[in-house]
Amino acid sequence: QNLVFDYAALSSRLMDDEDLIRTVTEAFLGDIEEQIKQLKSMVAEGDCQAAAAQSHKIKGAAANVGGMAFSEQALSMELAGKAGELETVRQALPELELRFSSLQSAMDKIL
Numbered sequence: 001q002n003l004v005f006d007y008a009a010l011s012s013r014l015m016d017d018e019d020l021i022r023t024v025t026e027a028f029l030g031d032i033e034e035q036i037k038q039l040k041s042m043v044a045e046g047d048c049q050a051a052a053a054q055s056h057k058i059k060g061a062a063a064n065v066g067g068m069a070f071s072e073q074a075l076s077m078e079l080a081g082k083a084g085e086l087e088t089v090r091q092a093l094p095e096l097e098l099r100f101s102s103l104q105s106a107m108d109k110i111l
Helices: 007-013 018-044 048-064 068-082 086-110
Strands: none
Touching: 007 018, 018 048, 018 086, 048 068, 048 086, 068 086
């Protein structure tokens, strides 16, 4: 099971600068809800390739801030999207949102 929030990895990536860590995580949290919303509308429109690209973007953003479980879910959605499996992507959305809210809680606790 992947970590919900790998604070140690994020911290070392940002040279243990607490202000910077806060800035980066707040920017991530502010942006990612919009990214998930965009992903949902791509899925609703049946645009599998766009959904794959959007999942890729979310995966990278999540990995950058140490959101490993969230990133892993976005990766599996990216792969399904690339394979043209729109229904798989659609069914994975609730889990993506669940993992995001777990990450958000974990971040709120530490930061």
